[in-house]
Amino acid sequence: MTKGLIFNIQKFSIHDGPGIRTTIFLKGCPLRCKWCANPESQSANVQILWDQKKCVQCLQCVKSCMHQAISCREEEIHIDEELCQGCLNCVSTCLQSALSNEGETKEIEEIVRIALQDKDFYEESGGGITISGGEGMSQPDFLKELVKELKNHNLHLAIETTGYIPKETFHELAPLFDLLLFDVKHYDTNRHFEGTGVHNEQIINNLKWAFHQGLEILPRIPVIPSFNNSIQDAAGLASLLTEIGLKKVQLLPFHQFGERKYEMMHKEYAYKNVKALQKEDLTEYQNEFIKKGLDCFF
Structure with missing residues (x-):
């Protein structure tokens, strides 16, 4: 698979892993999060x-x-x-x-060429390449070939993943990366289903497997109003992470960057006009993780 369906290549990214990075966004996602900031990423087709x-x-x-x-x-x-x-x-x-x-079909050769344009910045800042989406593992055959080519240039590789991946696929792809940016949205499977359209057992199993394999993992929690932003939710998520053995977690406060996209796509947006969360709104929430011994940051 030398071609993949990409919907963005973002240079000078500083929020998707360490250092200065180029983030490559693949189309396709198995979740339907009601707050999704990239609704254009969900379909595996050009839109x-x-x-x-x-x-x-x-x-x-x-x-x-x-x-x-x-x-x-x-x-x-x-x-x-x-x-x-x-x-x-x-x-x-x-x-x-x-x-x-x-969404646009791109050859691996073109993607690698774009990624290498900023190699000096990666080396100076400890950065590299991040695969995102949608779901970063949504195009597994293409992803394997892309990673192979990127590794030929000794680039640090990270991937953003929902973790909702078939076990066999996840076991094959996850070890290819230097860092897993792993979304953890809820500890309760039924609440997880209400917000995302899928249950969380497969996600948690993949997270546990990655930890026991010694892979580098950064769990990231999108903190969403009326879904997982209560103190009880924070305590439940903190317990889940500590039970697995994880030591750190990143909080991603809810924002409204994607609201306009829903209008352009004729899609209903469940979080229309909901106020964004700021770091200062989540002090008590953050403390629940710190009390459990987790290095919790934004």
Whole structure:
């Protein structure tokens, strides 16, 4: 697999592992988190976004679509994702740039070339490459080949993962990385299902396996209002991590960076207008982890 579906390559990233990094975002995710900041990452296909503010209703996109995937209803452009083939003809046709695409097929050679452009910064800062998503392991065959090529250049490799990966796949891919940035969203399986659409047993089993294999792991908890932001939730999550044997955890306060994307994708956003959390809102929450002996930071 020399090609993968990528929706972003972000240079000079400082929040996805140590040092200065280039983060490569793969499309596809098995979870449907209600607060997801990258809803465009969930589908494993190319997606078309419509910006109503730029649209002049010329309907050239409707006329240009060979697959009848685009329609106009009540002065709104709608893209049928089941019919869309990701040819991007509509995007190139739109003179107002009201249509854009999320997801593009890229060759490993091109991705590695982009990653190597900042190798000096990685070496000076102790940085490297982070694979993200969506789910970083969502395209396993492509990922194996990409990692192989990146390792030929002695780059530090990290991956962001939900942990919701088939055991065999996780056991094969996880040891390829120098660092696992491992999402831990809830200790209670039913609450986990309510927020993400999946239960957490497989996630916890993979986390335990990675720990017992001696892999470098940084658990990261997205702290989400009305889902896992109570003191009781903090205590339960802290107990889970300490029982496994983990010593540190990073808290990721809820933010609203992805709200506009839902509008452009005609998707309902469960957290619309919910106030973002700040570090100072989570002092007591953080203390629950510290009391359990965990190095807890933002």
